Amino acid sequence: MRKWIVRGLIGLAGFIVLALVVTYAGSEMVIRKGYAAALPRIAADRTPDGIAEGARLAAALGCRGCHGPDGNGRVIVDIPGVIHVAPPALAPIVANYSDPELARLIRHGIKRGGGGAFIMPVQGHNGVADEDLARIIGWLRSLRPSAADSKDTLRFGPVGRFAVLTGGIVPEVLETTRAPAKRPADKGAYIVDTVCAGCHSLREERKAHDDGRPVPALAVIGPAYDLPALRKLLSTGVGMSNRDLGLMKQVGKDDLSHLTADEVEAVHSYLMAEATKQ
Numbered sequence: 339m340r341k342w343i344v345r346g347l348i349g350l351a352g353f354i355v356l357a358l359v360v361t362y363a364g365s366e367m368v369i370r371k372g373y374a375a376a377l378p379r380i381a382a383d384r385t386p387d388g389i390a391e392g393a394r395l396a397a398a399l400g401c402r403g404c405h406g407p408d409g410n411g412r413v414i415v416d417i418p419g420v421i422h423v424a425p426p427a428l429a430p431i432v433a434n435y436s437d438p439e440l441a442r443l444i445r446h447g448i449k450r451g452g453g454g455a456f457i458m459p460v461q462g463h464n465g466v467a468d469e470d471l472a473r474i475i476g477w478l479r480s481l482r483p484s485a486a487d488s489k490d491t492l493r494f495g496p497v498g499r500f501a502v503l504t505g506g507i508v509p510e511v512l513e514t515t516r517a518p519a520k521r522p523a524d525k526g527a528y529i530v531d532t533v534c535a536g537c538h539s540l541r542e543e544r545k546a547h548d549d550g551r552p553v554p555a556l557a558v559i560g561p562a563y564d565l566p567a568l569r570k571l572l573s574t575g576v577g578m579s580n581r582d583l584g585l586m587k588q589v590g591k592d593d594l595s596h597l598t599a600d601e602v603e604a605v606h607s608y609l610m611a612e613a614t615k616q
């Protein structure tokens with residue numbers, strides 16, 4: 339009897355090892371899969387004004403929220419066995435990238451070697467105009483390697499690798515582009531389509547990346563907010579109710595507070611106008 343149990347256990351252990359090997363190898367193929375999108379013809383804007391505006395945009399778009407205010411890298415999520423999300427220190431990596439490769443990474447989610455980037459959101463960044471992308475790259479080029487740089491990076495545990503293999507976690511790649519060359523005249527539409535679009539859609543409810551809570555459609559929730567209430571939400575992350583808005587609270591305070599007063603006003607007018615269309 340005991341012999342059978344031992345054999346059973348050995349069989350089970352063998353099965354687990356096999357499952358782990360298959361999961362590891364399969365997920366590695368997904369991680370290394372190459373994507374094709376033309377390299378955008380964009381060169382860094384290294385003028386002082388360009389770099390300063392690039393730094394502001396990088397804050398509003400969440401680059402500095404995820405990679406740390408000075409791009410030194412940080413850990414944003416750590417779920418043992420599943421995923422360790424450590425957006426890396428930027429200066430040492432961008433030194434190996436050309437300007438068009440950086441533009442492709444930000445706009446399409448494709449890394450230098452052709453593989454897809456995970457977790458880094460591309461939906462909003464995909465709409466960033468060429469001239470603004472040039473400014474963001476100017477800011478990236480102004481960063482210097484520092485002792486504060488983290489050496490940490492993104493890692494998957496066995497459960498995360500299984501999710502990668504089965505499509506539960508997918509690379510954030512968008513091979514098409516909707517970006518204009520210059521910042522459009524309608525600032526409100528542009529901010530919504532680049533900054534807010536990382537999480538919100540205009541007309542459909544989405545699910546939050548982190549905890550799956552509903553992310554309201556902006557043309558639907560927008561009219562509930564008058565301009566002062568929207569200013570408060572987009573600078574403190576506190577909404578009209580006292581409810582804790584989770585991810586929205588965090589990005590409101592850390593990222594969206596970098597929008598200018600004019601931009602917030604334009605977002606407000608745009609959402610009011612969109613709410614009357616349907």
Ligand code: HEC
Nearest residue numbers: 399400401404425431444449450454455456457458459492
């Ligand atoms: C939600 C968090 C998040 C945001 C927002 C974000 N990143 Fe990232 N970024 C990541 C993660 C996670 C990785 C690692 C991805 C991987 O290795 O697959 C990464 C990787 C990178 C890399 C290194 C790519 C490589 O070859 O390893 C650069 C450069 C970068 N991001 C720049 C930016 C810039 C510029 C922005 C803003 C336009 C930005 N990121 C916004 C999370 C984020």
Ligand code: HEC
Nearest residue numbers: 533534536537546552553554559577578583584585586589
């Ligand atoms: C990183 C993701 C993210 C970004 C970027 C983001 N939001 Fe949100 N937002 C959320 C989430 C998640 C919620 C839902 C919070 C909840 O109901 O708990 C939310 C909720 C809201 C709400 C409803 C708040 C309430 O009272 O229920 C408004 C209005 C809003 N966002 C406006 C914006 C605008 C405008 C922008 C762009 C300037 C923006 N958000 C950018 C994630 C985001």
